[in-house]
Amino acid sequence: MLLLTCPCCGLSVEETELAPGGEAHLKRVGPDGSDTSFEQYLFKRENRKGVHFERWRHAYGCGKWFLAARDTATLEVFGTYPAQTTEPPAEIRMKIEKGSRG
Amino acid sequence: MRRFSAFAIAREAFRNHEGWGRTWAKRPPGKRYDVVIVGAGGHGLATAYYLGKNYGITNVAILEKGWLGGGNTGRNTTIIRSNYLQDPSAALYEKARSLYETLSQDLNYNVMFSPRGVIMLAQTHHEVRGYKRTVHANALQGVTTEWIGPQRVKELCPIMNIDGPRYPVLGGLWQARGGTARHDAVAWGYARACTDMGMDIIQKCEVTGVRTEGGRVAGVDTTQGAIDCDKLGIVVAGHSSVLAEKAGFRLPLESVALQALVSEPIKPCMDVVVMANTVHGYMSQSDKGEMVVGGGTDGFVNYTQRGSFHHIEETLRALVETFPMISRLRMLRQWGGIVDVTGDRSPILSKTPVKGVFVNCGWGTGGFKAIPGSGFAMAELMAKGYSPLTAEFGMERFREGRFIDESVAAGVAH
Numbered sequence: 115m116l117l118l119t120c121p122c123c124g125l126s127v128e129e130t131e132l133a134p135g136g137e138a139h140l141k142r143v144g145p146d147g148s149d150t151s152f153e154q155y156l157f158k159r160e161n162r163k164g165v166h167f168e169r170w171r172h173a174y175g176c177g178k179w180f181l182a183a184r185d186t187a188t189l190e191v192f193g194t195y196p197a198q199t200t201e202p203p204a205e206i207r208m209k210i211e212k213g214s215r216g
Numbered sequence: 217m218r219r220f221s222a223f224a225i226a227r228e229a230f231r232n233h234e235g236w237g238r239t240w241a242k243r244p245p246g247k248r249y250d251v252v253i254v255g256a257g258g259h260g261l262a263t264a265y266y267l268g269k270n271y272g273i274t275n276v277a278i279l280e281k282g283w284l285g286g287g288n289t290g291r292n293t294t295i296i297r298s299n300y301l302q303d304p305s306a307a308l309y310e311k312a313r314s315l316y317e318t319l320s321q322d323l324n325y326n327v328m329f330s331p332r333g334v335i336m337l338a339q340t341h342h343e344v345r346g347y348k349r350t351v352h353a354n355a356l357q358g359v360t361t362e363w364i365g366p367q368r369v370k371e372l373c374p375i376m377n378i379d380g381p382r383y384p385v386l387g388g389l390w391q392a393r394g395g396t397a398r399h400d401a402v403a404w405g406y407a408r409a410c411t412d413m414g415m416d417i418i419q420k421c422e423v424t425g426v427r428t429e430g431g432r433v434a435g436v437d438t439t440q441g442a443i444d445c446d447k448l449g450i451v452v453a454g455h456s457s458v459l460a461e462k463a464g465f466r467l468p469l470e471s472v473a474l475q476a477l478v479s480e481p482i483k484p485c486m487d488v489v490v491m492a493n494t495v496h497g498y499m500s501q502s503d504k505g506e507m508v509v510g511g512g513t514d515g516f517v518n519y520t521q522r523g524s525f526h527h528i529e530e531t532l533r534a535l536v537e538t539f540p541m542i543s544r545l546r547m548l549r550q551w552g553g554i555v556d557v558t559g560d561r562s563p564i565l566s567k568t569p570v571k572g573v574f575v576n577c578g579w580g581t582g583g584f585k586a587i588p589g590s591g592f593a594m595a596e597l598m599a600k601g602y603s604p605l606t607a608e609f610g611m612e613r614f615r616e617g618r619f620i621d622e623s624v625a626a627g628v629a630h
Contacts, residue, residue: 159466
């Protein structure tokens with residue numbers, strides 16, 4: 115069972131308490147964006163085999179969205195962080211680098 | 217190839233079955249092929265088979281990083297049906313179902329196609345309306361399906377409790393010519409026919425790179441060396457995004473785990489396939505007597521072929537309510553496969569931004585039923601550059617907003 119720590123309420127919770135929300139850090143294009151960039155935003159997921167940044171919601175808890183870094187090939191979780199970020203924080207990046215070196 | 221026949225069985229019976237030979241040949245990879253297919257699962261092998269059979273293209277290699285038929289082809293619940301809502305889907309899946317009818321004869325290999333009938337249970341009023349709509353759509357598409365009431369469901373499947381407290385059975389969508397087939401035999405039969413046409417099936421050969429020249433495919437790099445080709449077919453299900461990245465483009469896919477399980481073998485008790493989409497479970501009985509159970513997918517990207525346990529629990533909880541007699545059944549095996557899911561729950565059979573590269577992916581949770589039709593259509597697309605069966609299934613449909621929306625029609629399970 116996947117365990118994630120909700121950065122909003124601080125609880126370590128099981129997957130059944132969470133709702134998955136897909137890839138994180140998607141950039142939504144503005145009104146003058148091209149069809150291709152809008153397609154990218156809507157459908158073309160990275161679907162990475164390896165480190166994946168993704169959205170989760172603590173649905174049966176505090177109800178808040180948060181983000182997680184997880185390896186889709188090993189199921190290793192590198193950590194969770196608040197949703198109010200446009201890119202993974204330095205601390206998470208360090209953990210990932212350390213993990214992939216090990 | 218030594219053909220299977222009553223005479224051959226009699227002959228081998230007199231010499232300790234020593235004359236059968238290998239089902240498919242083991243050869244080292246060549247330097248160049250007209251067509252390279254990546255992925256020796258059902259869809260990849262069927263594509264190669266129809267390239268040879270329908271278009272005479274036999275200078276073909278099928279590369280497989282693991283073992284033949286070891287991915288989703290050997291991990292599904294073997295259900296075959298074609299009762300889809302949208303016209304392009306019905307055409308493709310019905311082509312597949314009709315090819316399954318004579319596949320054993322075509323391949324001279326028993327794929328054990330068993331058209332025992334498939335019931336999709338309606339357990340909410342919403343489902344009743346949805347399935348009646350599908351029956352009408354199917355009538356227009358020339359796909360034989362029927363709306364049946366709860367009593368007929370009970371007659372077809374006496375072990376079912378149709379008066380469940382939470383979700384009573386209100387009727388069902390019945391396709392009498394749907395059923396099951398032996399999934400390994402489908403892969404093995406196609407492999408045997410491909411090898412007989414002189415194609416090379418190369419196992420334990422992972423593609424590590426796709427080489428292009430001026431926007432056109434030139435070949436692939438593999439763990440067994442470089443191989444040149446004119447055309448490349450990517451038919452790798454869960455790993456389609458990984459391979460597309462190597463070729464330099466992205467696909468509108470997400471790869472998630474789908475699980476299935478089988479029980480200990482019991483006496484024959486159920487001779488139809490039952491799918492219950494509201495409670496999220498489906499079940500049939502294999503020829504060995506095992507109850508074959510499938511459930512739902514996880515909601516997150518996963519490449520490990522392991523799913524989350526709570527999905528199995530949910531599926532079995534629902535099935536025990538619908539089939540009370542299975543409550544004490546012991547489960548023998550459980551496994552997962554990585555399925556590639558598109559936004560509209562319909563597959564992608566398409567040309568790509570790289571000339572000469574074709575993809576056949578996005579079958580999501582329901583690829584097995586489509587294998588012959590998928591291969592038939594994909595071979596036409598690769599040989600002629602166009603197929604009426606794949607015309608609507610291009611990857612550009614997402615940009616253009618021409619979805620083939622089966623997610624609404626099918627609810628969840630495929």
